Amino acid sequence: MARSGAALARSTRVNHSLTTRAAGCRVTGENRTLVAEAYTVAFEGVSARMVEVQCAVTPGLPAFSIVGLPDKAVSEARERVRTALSSLSIALPSKRITVNLSPADLPKEGSHFDLAIAMSLLAALEILPRDAVAGAVALGELSLDGTLVPVAGALPAALAAAEGARGLVCPRACGAEAAWVEACQVIGADSLLQLLQHFTGQAPLSPCRAGEVQTPPAHRDLADVKGQERAKRALEIAAAGRHHLMLVGTPGSGKSMLAARLPGLLPPLSPVEALETSMIHSLAGLLDEGGISRARPFRAPHHTASMAAIVGGGRRAAPGEISLAHNGVLFMDEFPEFPRTVLETLRQPVETGEVMVARANAHVTYPCRFMLVAAANPCRCGYLPDAARACARAPGCGEEYLGRISGPLMDRFDLRVEVPPVSMRDLDAPSSGESSLVVADRVAAARARQGARYGAGGRFRTNADVEGRMLEEIAPLDRESRDLIGRAAERMGLSARGYHRVLRVARTIADLDGAEAVERPHVAEALGYRLVSRRED
Numbered sequence: 001m002a003r004s005g006a007a008l009a010r011s012t013r014v015n016h017s018l019t020t021r022a023a024g025c026r027v028t029g030e031n032r033t034l035v036a037e038a039y040t041v042a043f044e045g046v047s048a049r050m051v052e053v054q055c056a057v058t059p060g061l062p063a064f065s066i067v068g069l070p071d072k073a074v075s076e077a078r079e080r081v082r083t084a085l086s087s088l089s090i091a092l093p094s095k096r097i098t099v100n101l102s103p104a105d106l107p108k109e110g111s112h113f114d115l116a117i118a119m120s121l122l123a124a125l126e127i128l129p130r131d132a133v134a135g136a137v138a139l140g141e142l143s144l145d146g147t148l149v150p151v152a153g154a155l156p157a158a159l160a161a162a163e164g165a166r167g168l169v170c171p172r173a174c175g176a177e178a179a180w181v182e183a184c185q186v187i188g189a190d191s192l193l194q195l196l197q198h199f200t201g202q203a204p205l206s207p208c209r210a211g212e213v214q215t216p217p218a219h220r221d222l223a224d225v226k227g228q229e230r231a232k233r234a235l236e237i238a239a240a241g242r243h244h245l246m247l248v249g250t251p252g253s254g255k256s257m258l259a260a261r262l263p264g265l266l267p268p269l270s271p272v273e274a275l276e277t278s279m280i281h282s283l284a285g286l287l288d289e290g291g292i293s294r295a296r297p298f299r300a301p302h303h304t305a306s307m308a309a310i311v312g313g314g315r316r317a318a319p320g321e322i323s324l325a326h327n328g329v330l331f332m333d334e335f336p337e338f339p340r341t342v343l344e345t346l347r348q349p350v351e352t353g354e355v356m357v358a359r360a361n362a363h364v365t366y367p368c369r370f371m372l373v374a375a376a377n378p379c380r381c382g383y384l385p386d387a388a389r390a391c392a393r394a395p396g397c398g399e400e401y402l403g404r405i406s407g408p409l410m411d412r413f414d415l416r417v418e419v420p421p422v423s424m425r426d427l428d429a430p431s432s433g434e435s436s437l438v439v440a441d442r443v444a445a446a447r448a449r450q451g452a453r454y455g456a457g458g459r460f461r462t463n464a465d466v467e468g469r470m471l472e473e474i475a476p477l478d479r480e481s482r483d484l485i486g487r488a489a490e491r492m493g494l495s496a497r498g499y500h501r502v503l504r505v506a507r508t509i510a511d512l513d514g515a516e517a518v519e520r521p522h523v524a525e526a527l528g529y530r531l532v533s534r535r536e537d
Contacts, residue, residue, distance in 0.1 A: 033056060033057070033058045033059075034056065034057040034058075034124045034125065034126070035054065035055065035056045035057075035124060036054075036055050036120050036121075036123035036124035036130050036133065036134075037052055037053065037054050037055075037120060037123075037130075037133070037134050038052075038053040038055070038116045038117075038119045038120035038123065038133050038134065038136075038138055039051065039052055039053065039116065039134070039136070039137045039138065039164070039166065040053055040112065040113055040115070040116035040137060040138050040139055040157075041112075041137060041139065041153070041156070041157045041160050041161075042106055042107070042108055042109070043109075043110070043153050043156065043283060044364055045317075045319075045364040045365050045366050046156060046276075046279045046280055046283060046319075046366060046367065047156060047160075048153065048156040048157050048159065048160035049106065049160070050137070050160055050164055051101055051102065051103075051106070051108065051113075051116075052101075052102040053099060053100075053101060053102075053113070053116040053117055053119075053120045053138075054099070054100040054101075054102060054120065055097065055098070055099050055100075055117070055120035055121045055123070055124045056097070056098045056099075056100075056124065057093065057095050057096070057097055057121075057124045057125065058095060058096045058098070059095055059096070060095060060096035061096060062094045062095060062096065063096050063097065064078045064082060064092070064097045064099075065078070065096075065097070065098055065099070066078055066099045066101070066117070067098065067099070067100050067101070067104065068099075068100050068101030068102060068103075068104045068106075068108060069101070069104060069105065069106065069107045069108055070101060070108045070113075071107065071108060071109045071110075073109065073110055073111045074101070074108045074109070074110070074111075074113050077111070077113055077114045077117050077142075078099075078117075080114055080141075080142045080143070080144065081114060081117055081118045081121065081142060083144045084118065084142045084143070084144060084145065084146040084192055085118065085121075085122075085146075085192075087144065087145045087146050088146055088192065088193055088196070090122075090125075090127065092121075093125070097121065097124075099117055099120065099121070101113070109316050110151070110153075110316070111141040111149075111151060112139045112140060112141060112151040112152075112153065112157075114140060114141045114142040115138040115139060115140035115141070115142060115148065115169065115170075115192075116137075116138035116139070118142060118192060119133050119138050119169070119195070120133065122196070127196070128196065128199050128200070129199060129200075132199050133199070135166055135167065136161075136166055136167045136168065136169045136187070137157060137160065137161040137164070137166050137167070137168050137169070138168075138169045138170070139151060139153070139154060139157045139168065139169070139170045139174070140169075140170050140171045140174070141171075142192065145191075146191050146192040146193055147190065147191050147192075148170075148171035148172070148189055148190060148191055148192065149171060150171045150173035150174050151170075151171070151174065152282060152283055152284065152285035153282055153283050154168075154170055154174035154175075154177045154178040154282060154290075155177050155178060155180060155181070155278055155279050155282040155287070156279050156282060156283065157170070157178065158178035158179075158180070158181035158184045158186060159181055159184075159279075161181075161184045162181050162183040162184035166184075167184060167185040167186065167187060168184050168185070168186045168187070169187050169189070169195065170186065170187075170188055171188060171189065171190070172188035172189055172190050172208070173188075173289075173290075174188065174290070175187075175188025175208030175209075175290070176188075176208060176209065176210060176211035176289060176290025176291070177211060177282060177287050177290035178208065178290075179207070179208040179209055179210040179211070179290070180210045180211070180275075180278070180290075180292060182210075185207050186207055186208040187205050187207060187208070188205070188208045189205060210290070211287075211289055211290030211291040211292065212291050213291065213292060213293070213294060214288070214291040214292065214293040214294075214295075216268070216293065216294065216295035217295065219261065219263050219264030219436060220260050220261045220264060220436075221261065221264065221435055221436050222235075222261045222264065222265070222433065222434065222435060222436040222439055223431050223433050223434065223435040223436070224257075224261075224431065225254060225257055225258060225261065225433065226422060226426045226427055226429065226431060226433070227254075227422045227423070227426035227427075228253075228254055228258065228419060228420075228422065229433070230417065231247065231254070231258055231417050231419050232258065232433065232434075232439075234415045234417045234529055235258055235261070235262060235265065236265065236439050236442065236443060236512070237415060237505060237508055237509060237512065237529070238262070238371065238373070238414070238415055239262060239265040239266050239371075239439075239443045240442070240443045240446035240447060240463075240508050240511060240512055241414075241446070241450070241462050241463040241464050241504065241505065241507070241508030241511070242369075242371050242461075242462040242463070242464040242465070243371070243414035243415055243463075243464050243501075243504065243505060243508065244350065244371060244372040244373070244374075244412060244413045244414050244415070244464075245371070245372070245373045245374070245413065245414070245415045245416075245417070246335075246374050246375075246376070246410070246413040246415065246416045246417070247259070247373070247374070247375045247376070247417055247419050248375075248376050248377075248378055248402075248416070248417070248418055248419065249375075249377070249378070249418060249419030249420060249421070250377065250378065250382050250383055250384075250385060250386065250419075250420075250421050251377060251382040251383075252421070253419045253420060253421050253422060254419060254422060255333070255375035255419050256333055256375060258419070259300075259329075259331045259333070259373050259375060260331075261436060262298070262329055262331075262371075262373060263295065263296060263298045263328075263329065264436035264440060265436055265439050265440050265443050266296045266328075266329070266440075266443065267440070267443065267444045267447050268294040268295065268296070269293075269294045269295070269296055269327060272456075273327045274292055274293070274294055275292075276326060276327060276367060277296075277297060277326050277327050277328070278292045278293075280319050280323050280324060280326055280366065280367070281297075281324065283318070283319060284318065284319055284324060286324070296327060296328035296329065297324060297325050297326070297327070297328030297329070298325075298328055298329045298331065299321045299324050299325040299328070299329070299330050299331070299370075300330075300331040300332075300333065301321045301330075301332065303332070303333065303334045303335075303337040303338045305321065305338075305342070306339075306342070307339070307341055307342050307345060308320065309321060310322060310338075310342050310345070310346075311342070311345045311346075311349070311355055311357065312355060312357040312364075312366055313357050313359065317357045317359050317364040319366045320355075320357075320366075322346070322349050322355060322368040322370055323355065323366040323367065323368045325368070325370040325371075326366075326367050326368055326369055326370060327369060327370070328370060328371070329370065329371045329373055330370045330371070330372050330373070331373045331374075331375070332372070332373070332374045332375070333374075333375045334375070334376065334377075335374035335375060335376040335405065336376050336377075336401055336402060336404040336405055340404060343404070343405065343406070343409055344406060344409065346372070346409065347408055347409055347412065349368045350372060350412050351412065353367065353368060353369035353465070354366065354367050354368055354369075355368050369461075369465075371464075372412075372413075374413070376402065376405070377401070378398050378401075378402070379391075379394065379395075379397040379398035379400075379401045379402075380397050380400070380401045381394075381397060384397065384398045385420070386421075411495055411497055411498055412497070412501075414464065414501045414504060414505050414529075414530075415505065415529045415530070416529065416530055417529060442512055443512075445512075445514075446508065446511040446512045447462070449511045449514075450462050450463055450511060453474065454466075463504045463505075463507045463508045463511070464504055466504060466507075467500070471500060471503055471504065474507055475503045475504070475506060475507040475510075475518045476517070476518070477503075477518060477523065478517075478519070478520070480520045481518065481519065481520045481522075481523045484520060484523055484524060484527075485499070485502060485503075485523055485527065488502075488527045492527075492530070494530075498530065501530075502523070502526045502527060502530060503518075503526075505526035505529065505530075506518045506522040506523045506525075506526040507522075509522040509525055509526060510522045
């Protein structure tokens with residue numbers, strides 16, 4: 001009985017001691033737990049998701065651990081942060097430091113978590129004020145001497161910070177880009193030391209200013225193209241309605257030359273379009289000195305590009321060329337030379353204007369409303385129309401070569417134009433065609449009519465986007481036009497998709513003419529730009 005009483009007394013004393021020590025960890029002496037929060041973002045496509053960076057300094061064996069599904073770059077942040085603080089003569093205590101990236105089930109990728117981790121640690125050590133640190137979103141990579149290294153994604157991060165009613169702290173090189181978001185105060189610094197002086201009131205930093213609107217580059221003039229009047233007209237129609245265009249012709253006929261002059265015909269990006277495009281380019285690190293361009297992107301990948309490069313993907317599900325060409329032009333020269341798998345992946349993005357990059361650990365959706373311009377030779381040797389120069393396998397080589405383009409993909413081109421060789425007489429003649437400025441004025445007027453028709457911020461922006469009942473409303477056909485397109489559909493074997501694309505092109509031709517209704521000549525011209533392919537599907 002005495003032993004039981006002694007054991008009970010010892011148990012009571014031990015439990016009391018544990019309780020006292022547990023309470024002391026948070027409120028007294030050297031054993032207290034120090035916790036602070038900072039905020040940063042994790043990127044999911046073009047959107048940025050808020051991430052809370054929680055740092056706890058607790059008694060225990062000295063250690064520095066980062067949890068919350070970090071990738072290799074985030075896990076290595078502890079060494080960069082430790083060395084950067086050491087360069088500022090800030091020694092970490094001999095305690096256990098734990099950094100939690102919340103939500104813990106969201107994968108964290110990239111080196112831009114460095115700054116938030118460092119700021120949360122400094123706040124936990126009571127070097128930085130906790131309220132100021134928690135009121136800002138931090139984005140930036142740390143070098144070993146404490147210098148802040150620019151990172152991609154400052155513009156989407158600023159939008160996320162503005163939605164959360166917070167400011168943004170980032171490297172100075174990223175400040176001009178992020179400052180385009182007027183609702184967010186952006187503080188840019190060159191080093192961690194400058195941020196320490198800013199938050200402690202020793203040397204406050206001024207908010208960053210938005211970068212300059214970049215001057216569009218000088219475009220090549222359409223007047224330089226001699227001959228090819230039919231192809232130039234198709235280029236104008238494609239630019240006016242954002243229609244997909246296929247150019248088929250012999251080598252040296254001017255297909256690439258025509259496509260290179262397309263940017264000079266397109267109207268500048270609207271403010272909404274410029275922001276959409278710049279967010280994608282920000283994630284790809286393509287914004288130059290924070291400047292936003294009003295020129296529409298023109299992407300021309302080589303035919304050896306991989307599927308991840310064209311559609312998007314890789315370890316971080318990065319945007320591909322089709323997303324980088326959002327609101328602009330994707331020019332694919334030597335179209336049949338692209339891998340078949342790459343070509344087939346274009347079918348869905350061309351229709352929907354967005355692409356989902358699905359990986360084992362990520363499902364990311366990127367916008368990709370682009371104008372596809374493809375150029376191809378009629379056959380492998382390239383001279384199928386010329387009997388004197390064609391190879392011995394003609395005409396079978398043409399069917400085999402263009403057969404690499406599937407029927408469903410070919411059916412998605414609104415305009416298919418043959419580009420014949422230019423005669424020496426045309427080459428010797430002086431330039432007499434219209435300049436790009438003249439054609440661009442007509443294209444801008446047609447785009448303005450479409451903008452007034454569909455309204456700002458609506459589902460449809462151009463004639464190429466219209467579908468369903470709306471297409472029937474904007475392009476009603478009279479009896480003569482309906483008979484014409486009916487006969488052509490039977491003769492050419494048009495699919496339902498092909499029929500609707502002819503209507504969209506006819507509507508664009510009417511807009512270029514300034515006509516309110518789609519008439520028979522508009523339908524006839526639209527049908528003339530749709531070559532009879534190997535098959536309609």
